[in-house]
Amino acid sequence: MADRGVRGEEPLNREPKISKLASVSITEDGYERNHCVQPAAEQLNARTHSVQVDGAVKEPLNLSITSLRTDFPQHEVICALQCPENRRHGMRTLVKEVQGIDWVNGAVMNCRWRGPLLKDVLGKAGIADSVEQEGTHVAFTSFQVKCQEDSWYGASIPLSRALDPDKEVVLALERNGKPLTIRHGYPVRVITPGVEGAKSVKWLDKITVQKEESPNYYMQRDYKTPLPQAVDSETAEKYWGVTPPMQEMPVNSVVVSPRKGDTVKRNEEGKVVCHGYALPSGDGGSVVKVEISADGGLTWSEAALEQHEGEGKWAWKFWRASVNMAPGNSGTILSKASDASGQTQSAVSPWNLKDVCYNGFGEARDLTVE
Template sequence: MVQLEYSVEEPLNREPELEKLVESFITKSDGYDRNHGPIPHLDAKTHKVSITGLVINELSLSVSDLQSLPQHSVICALQCAGNRRHTMRTKLKEVSGIDWFDGAVMNCKWTGPLLRDVLDKAGVKVEDKEWKDAHVAFSCFQTPTQDDDFYGASIPLSRAMDRHRSILLALEMNDKPLPANHGAPVRVVTPGIAGARSVKWLDQISVQMSESKSYYQQHDYKVLPPEADTKEKAEEYWSKVSSLQDMPVNSVIGMPKSGSTVQRDTDGTVQVKGYALPSGADGPIVKVEVSVDGGKAWADAEMIKAYEGEEAKDVELKWAWALWRAKVKLEKGKDVKIYSRATDKSGNTQKESPVWNLRGVAYNGYGEAFGLDIV
């Protein structure tokens, strides 16, 4: 059983220990939880999702209706926008938000109809050439939130209509019905995009020419410029800065744990293991490197075979995380540091440190295990 660490107990916000998280390519039931309010327990037999806005036919779809559409599966890493916020807070300067460490991410198999198929069923009334300027807004009215009277988010219509983006209305997680804490009976899954847009307990989908008006689209998840360094200064920027969509390339060292005592193998090496995430739609991860000299020299890590079994050839790993491992030679010593950096298929590579932002979102500096006592 994975031990989950609580960042905030009410509403439920927690993440697993990194060493346990990177043991399995598929994250089982004990993934991170991110909530802005209480977890509702909805009846799948009566719950419906309405399709409204700029559509030819407004619809009210039951879970059975969604199950009757062609089902699509995708293995994708769902990541909180604030994953690694603690690192930005401690390495750069103070930020505003829950003190997430490096475990606010989970890699799961999600199954349900494509959002595109649902929108086609309703009939989108926006011309193709205008898709890039239109939006699909998702809303949950099932639970009170801390900053608004509903939880909402949106993505560009152009992405929603792109089948290759594999955006789902997920009904299953890891071949089982969604659990309540992960959005049962239906949630949005937006591969490569910040987890804040993957709305749980979905009530409504609206095609519209503006973004969601929800606080969580307009204010919460944006990479503000460094000069917006107080909540008061941020007020003039919220309406000017784009909402966070694609998450950046990233890697994290899950083992050894920072601050731990590490026993070398007989050959003087130490085992290092972690995960890596591609940038947006630019996956999969193609390379992870590690450094034991502060980033002067790098050595390739081994990519752990991601998915096995008869169905492996049919699994798209573009949106998934990659697990990796390396053996590095280290001398005995204290306060030893190991870095990792990842590169995805499109050539995006982690930098040592990103630019600071007030909300501490989208942090993707080098993965790091520090304060190691090598014996």
């Protein structure tokens, strides 16, 4: 299937062409996933914008962008931000129909994000003495634009994650060494490494420490994996309230080249060169292995992993391999990633109505081998 790029115009939903996306380790042209139109340029101003910190804190704060930049240590983290709907086309075509935009493999970006750690901002506000970490959440809110299914956009993560320095949750002011653009959350957005991208709220207005998850529609009725018995919108109704929102992402990999339907040439050794990217699970540590199969998964060989400066455990990994393939039609290359925690891709993900977190084997099918 060819990369189609734009998945929706208003609001804009777009993924870059996969060959361009995976041509460099640090992404410049990242995907765009929106549930609302982008705020107008005149609506957002770094000189006047502020972020309110409230809820179960000792001292509510109202922080300007200047304060976020100068009153706290600045932290840089390289991480892959990914839409949980990435690879939805795989579930739709390999298993059965699902609801939602038909994302292929490009709803992911690997960037350098810089700004104060959320734990430092919450440290300045002080968590109320009565708060127990278990069951408490930190909610992020943007009131800038009305969404398709709610009047505002919001999400939340557990307080324990927000306060853990190893989780590196950042209030990002910069992306790849430059101020954020509006399409990527200017003037400030949350970045939650290892957590699905819908929690990395753009155009951030407010941070609230509270006993419950964010009540926003997209937290409560969208980015969840209801039981397989939820086969349509009607049958899903009784499951939304008892299905926890997604947080961490699963280990994953994608074959970037060749693509489905390509004609490929073998080299002098009778092998086909292939490459792609792999993503770690939420807290599973770096991708440590990618295996490739050209015989439907009967045998596997290990791919070479590229190393990039400063990448750390949240970053994607590029892989490259050469596999033996006989001449003919209907050739298939599969990829399977494993991370430091031992988590590994399975052949196909369990079906869910929204098809979030699809992580079946990466694949390039219907290859003509010459």
